[in-house]
Amino acid sequence: MRRLGLTLIVLALLVGAVAWWSTPAPLDPGVTTQLASNEGLPSVAAPHRRSLSTEPGSPSPLEAEVSESHNQGDADPADSLELQARARAKADDLIAKFEAETVYPSWSRPADGSNRHVVEWNQPESIGQPFAEDAEGREIRADLQLSRMFVGPGETQVAKVSASVVEDGAPAALDEVKISLDWFDGNGWQSALELPVVRDGDGWRAEVVPAAVPALRARPVDVRIRAYVRAGEMDRELAIGFRYTAADALKVLGLAGDQLDQGDLLLHLEVEVAVIAPILLQATLFAADGQRALAVYEDYHRPSQVGRQILPLRIYGRILNEAGLDGSFRLGRIHGFVYRQELEPREQFFARAEDPPLVTGSYRAANFRSEAYDSPEKREQLARYRGLQPASR
Numbered sequence: 001m002r003r004l005g006l007t008l009i010v011l012a013l014l015v016g017a018v019a020w021w022s023t024p025a026p027l028d029p030g031v032t033t034q035l036a037s038n039e040g041l042p043s044v045a046a047p048h049r050r051s052l053s054t055e056p057g058s059p060s061p062l063e064a065e066v067s068e069s070h071n072q073g074d075a076d077p078a079d080s081l082e083l084q085a086r087a088r089a090k091a092d093d094l095i096a097k098f099e100a101e102t103v104y105p106s107w108s109r110p111a112d113g114s115n116r117h118v119v120e121w122n123q124p125e126s127i128g129q130p131f132a133e134d135a136e137g138r139e140i141r142a143d144l145q146l147s148r149m150f151v152g153p154g155e156t157q158v159a160k161v162s163a164s165v166v167e168d169g170a171p172a173a174l175d176e177v178k179i180s181l182d183w184f185d186g187n188g189w190q191s192a193l194e195l196p197v198v199r200d201g202d203g204w205r206a207e208v209v210p211a212a213v214p215a216l217r218a219r220p221v222d223v224r225i226r227a228y229v230r231a232g233e234m235d236r237e238l239a240i241g242f243r244y245t246a247a248d249a250l251k252v253l254g255l256a257g258d259q260l261d262q263g264d265l266l267l268h269l270e271v272e273v274a275v276i277a278p279i280l281l282q283a284t285l286f287a288a289d290g291q292r293a294l295a296v297y298e299d300y301h302r303p304s305q306v307g308r309q310i311l312p313l314r315i316y317g318r319i320l321n322e323a324g325l326d327g328s329f330r331l332g333r334i335h336g337f338v339y340r341q342e343l344e345p346r347e348q349f350f351a352r353a354e355d356p357p358l359v360t361g362s363y364r365a366a367n368f369r370s371e372a373y374d375s376p377e378k379r380e381q382l383a384r385y386r387g388l389q390p391a392s393r
Helices: 002-020 047-052 061-070 077-101 113-119 317-323 376-392
Strands: 108-110 125-133 139-146 157-165 176-184 189-195 198-200 203-208 223-231 234-244 250-261 264-273 279-287 293-301 307-315 329-339 347-351
Touching: 077 376, 108 317, 113 279, 113 293, 125 223, 125 234, 139 223, 139 234, 157 176, 157 223, 157 234, 176 203, 189 203, 189 223, 234 347, 250 307, 250 329, 250 347, 264 279, 264 317, 264 329, 279 307, 293 307, 293 317, 307 317
Parallel strands: none
Antiparallel strands: 108 293, 125 139, 139 157, 157 203, 176 189, 176 223, 198 203, 223 234, 250 264, 264 307, 279 293, 279 329, 329 347
């Protein structure tokens, strides 16, 4: 049983190693604008690794197996051998998954459903629920929709309210609709502004420019749009929070250049930095038509000065080699946040409009690297895992 316990401890280390890969890897140690350490910063979302994890608070299959092993002190030797065989198979499977997941670096991945949060940035958000009945006894629901989840300087947030019959979706009447902009003062929600509401087809609409609201200009605060609806004697409040910025902490100016570099596509993104603080940069590389998403970039940078400068954005070449497209590419969905510890909320978001488009030079797909991602850290981890495997035999 001592050997079995060691086996399961080793496997637990392997699971931790897979989680380690979710930490953004460095772009290039020689790039001075890159973050030297991501410690203490919000983690970059890595949905492409979710296949190796479980829902928060629930044990992974391996953790369940470890727990099971602790209750096997008096287990039959044959059962122990079966557990060891299962543990060995799981170790082999985890290593195979680690190798498959690390074909691409964590900071540059193929665009797919797992990183849709980057490709489909700043989409409308809605919330709704049934709350009343009409004169015919049919259940009525109300819905609130916001046009975007981030609103930049001078941009408009559009809120829409609709009501419908639950049974068939037909438009329903409301007796009262109010839409407000609220902000959080540290103790509770305060009303910053009650918005003028107008009819919009079968629904209701209100608009606001958050950066123009006096209560929101001085410093970033948590905000929300709140809708009050009433049908007869039944009423309900619906609220959706969003992010805004009154002044740019970082402005994306354009693409200063691009080149084939060590088999990768290296993009020189020209920006204007207003505050020296860590920057999370997220972007999507599209085919020339601007429709087909090819690659997603997510990583931190740390500028050493304010003003105009270049942030290097590297797209791992294997992604473009596999795509097999010759020609130019388009860089879009550029957004992220500047992490300012002195503010609350600390993430000060920024985004660049899609027009004018940022288009690269022309490249041949065959000139991009075809090999899997490699780094000293990855080799060291794999060597450690493979070195531990014999202990489970």
